[in-house]
Amino acid sequence: LVICLQLVRGAPRPRPVVPRAMEHDQARLEAYTVLVPIAPAQGTSLGNCSERGGHSYALDWKAQGPSFWDGWNYLQSELNHGAAEYLAREAANELKVTMAFDTHAILRPGPRGTYLKRTSAKLETKKKWKYFLMAMKYDAVPWGCGIWPALWTLSPDAQWPTGGELDILEYANDLTSRSALHVDPVANRCRLDSGVLNQPGCAKMADAENNFTGDYDCATRYPDNIGCAPNDVRRMLTGQEMAANPSVVAAEWTAQYVKIFRIPVVEIPADLLADAPRPDGWDRWLVAYYPFEQSERSSPGSCPNPGGVMKSQRIMLNLGFCGDWASKVWATSPCANRGQNAAGDWSAKGPLMPTECVAVDPNNPQGETPAGPRDCCTRFIFDEGGAYGTDAYLEKHGYFNISWIKVYQTAEPA
Numbered sequence: 001l002v003i004c005l006q007l008v009r010g011a012p013r014p015r016p017v018v019p020r021a022m023e024h025d026q027a028r029l030e031a032y033t034v035l036v037p038i039a040p041a042q043g044t045s046l047g048n049c050s051e052r053g054g055h056s057y058a059l060d061w062k063a064q065g066p067s068f069w070d071g072w073n074y075l076q077s078e079l080n081h082g083a084a085e086y087l088a089r090e091a092a093n094e095l096k097v098t099m100a101f102d103t104h105a106i107l108r109p110g111p112r113g114t115y116l117k118r119t120s121a122k123l124e125t126k127k128k129w130k131y132f133l134m135a136m137k138y139d140a141v142p143w144g145c146g147i148w149p150a151l152w153t154l155s156p157d158a159q160w161p162t163g164g165e166l167d168i169l170e171y172a173n174d175l176t177s178r179s180a181l182h183v184d185p186v187a188n189r190c191r192l193d194s195g196v197l198n199q200p201g202c203a204k205m206a207d208a209e210n211n212f213t214g215d216y217d218c219a220t221r222y223p224d225n226i227g228c229a230p231n232d233v234r235r236m237l238t239g240q241e242m243a244a245n246p247s248v249v250a251a252e253w254t255a256q257y258v259k260i261f262r263i264p265v266v267e268i269p270a271d272l273l274a275d276a277p278r279p280d281g282w283d284r285w286l287v288a289y290y291p292f293e294q295s296e297r298s299s300p301g302s303c304p305n306p307g308g309v310m311k312s313q314r315i316m317l318n319l320g321f322c323g324d325w326a327s328k329v330w331a332t333s334p335c336a337n338r339g340q341n342a343a344g345d346w347s348a349k350g351p352l353m354p355t356e357c358v359a360v361d362p363n364n365p366q367g368e369t370p371a372g373p374r375d376c377c378t379r380f381i382f383d384e385g386g387a388y389g390t391d392a393y394l395e396k397h398g399y400f401n402i403s404w405i406k407v408y409q410t411a412e413p414a
Contacts, residue, residue: 049202050289052280053254057133057408059275061125064404068100072123072317081362081370082148082323083378085113086122097121104139107319108399111391116371116382118394122318125407128156130312133277133408134168135250137265140401141169143239145335145349146381147398148172148320151249153313161220161227162187164310168251168260169242172326173333174346176236178208179251179260179288180229183309185219190228190303192216193295197230205230205289218290218309223363231288235262240345243397248272252279255307260288277408315407319400322377324362327370330377331359337376345397350380350388 063071074089087110092098097110098121110119142149150170155163162184171177183190194216197205207214208229218228237245248268250261263269263285271278292306303309320326330336336359337348351357353376360378362370371378383390 049199050259050283050286051257051291051294053252053256054280055133055254055278055410057277057279057410059406060129060132060409061127061407062404063105063402064406065102066100068105068402068404069098069123071126073126075122075124075318077122078320078323080148080320080323080325082327083116083118083146083321083371083375083381084120084122084319084323085117086318087119091119092121095119098123103403105402106399107317107402108142109319109321109394112382112384116373116378118321118381120319120321122320123316124154125315127407128312128314129407129409131253131255131409132313133250133252133279134315134406135248135272135277135408136405137246137248137268137403138401139246139403140243140397140399141239142319142398142400143171143243144345144393144397145173145333146321146326146330146377147239147394148323148326149239149400150316150318150320152316153251153310154316155311155313157311158187162311164188164313165220165227166251166253166258166310166313167229169249171239173329173335174238174240175329175333176238177242178229178231178236180209180227181218181258181290181309182220182227183218185221185225188305188309190218190292190306190309191295191299192218192228192230192290192292193298193302196291196294196298197289203232203234203286206233208233208236228290229288230290232286235287237262240397250279250282253310253313256291256293258288258290258292259283259286261285262287275406275408315405317400317405319398321381322371322375327359327375327377328361328363329359335377335380345393349390349393350376 076086095110099106113119151168153166161182165182167180169177206212207216208231209226216228219225220227246265248263252259261282292303292309296303296306334346335349337352340348342348357374357376360368360375380388
């Protein structure tokens with residue numbers, strides 16, 4: 001999280017952050033560890049590494065203070081074969097799954113729900129936007145075994161993925177967070193240009209999909225096509241690492257591109273603090289980049305409608321468990337209980353595998369029941385009888401602590 005800060009101040013070049021999915025593949029990692037040009041003063045150009053929109057933004061909407069959750073709808077659909085039981089507003093408030101105070105808001109796991117479910121919340125803004133800058137200032141994000149949190153956007157104006165989905169912050173278990181984009185293979189297809197994303201002298205944006213072997217094709221049709229995820233590998237952090245470094249995570253969507261930023265709280269720029277953000281000067285904190293228009297210019301036909309890759313979007317926030325991701329990768333995480341020491345945050349959790357449970361991939365269950373009684377992750381999260389200490393584990397670091405979420409729009413015509 002402090003890589004860019006250290007380079008600017010002239011400190012020795014830090015060791016790259018190694019995503020766990022790559023920590024045993026040094027050759028591939030080295031291919032992405034190029035030196036980023038030293039960041040100039042805020043507001044100046046970083047050359048040709050990314051496009052600039054030239055936009056000035058004004059505050060349009062915010063969630064902050066005791067009314068933090070008033071501008072959100074509480075959704076109850078669980079579409080990821082997971083162990084979350086998403087609550088309606090009244091139940092979420094009663095069980096203190098969502099809380100709001102003068103200085104911050106909390107989204108946290110609740111008690112056990114119906115059989116094999118843990119109560120939680122899934123929220124969407126009541127308002128939608130086409131082109132925007134959104135920012136979330138957090139003091140803590142959830143992390144740990146079985147946890148699958150996400151800050152993302154989704155369109156209410158078309159079926160998924162035709163309306164587009166932008167994942168801003170998302171991870172499961174001990175995996176690093178990554179941004180991703182999902183679009184339809186035909187209606188709003190877009191393949192990003194690898195040359196634009198991997199220019200000499202610039203941070204290399206690896207496609208993190210398919211264990212960092214993705215081809216920048218944002219078309220999504222599960223399970224074969226899972227979207228694109230051009231992330232700066234060196235700046236990809238786990239939930240635990242992000243929670244230890246309170247920050248602002250921001251997303252700028254224009255007719256030309258999407259940029260994702262992560263800004264440490266000690267470095268929040270004055271323009272953002274003044275609610276007059278100028279993200280053209282934020283590229284020192286860039287963690288993911290989607291150059292729609294530049295890709296189309298470089299490879300005509302690859303992203304034929306740059307300004308329409310996504311329809312108007314709502315901001316989504318949810319705290320999920322297990323399911324299509326955290327359950328699927330349970331066996332390769334330190335959470336899998338194979339008889340090792342169960343002490344510590346990253347250690348054996350839940351029943352012994354494979355004798356008492358298995359890691360179930362809901363898209364290839366091999367005769368098992370997704371989120372069922374033999375799924376290791378689900379068993380740990382539900383923790384019938386309290387044998388695994390899951391309540392205390394989740395209470396310790398399974399929650400969002402958010403100062404505010406703000407959405408800005410430009411006064412210029414879209």
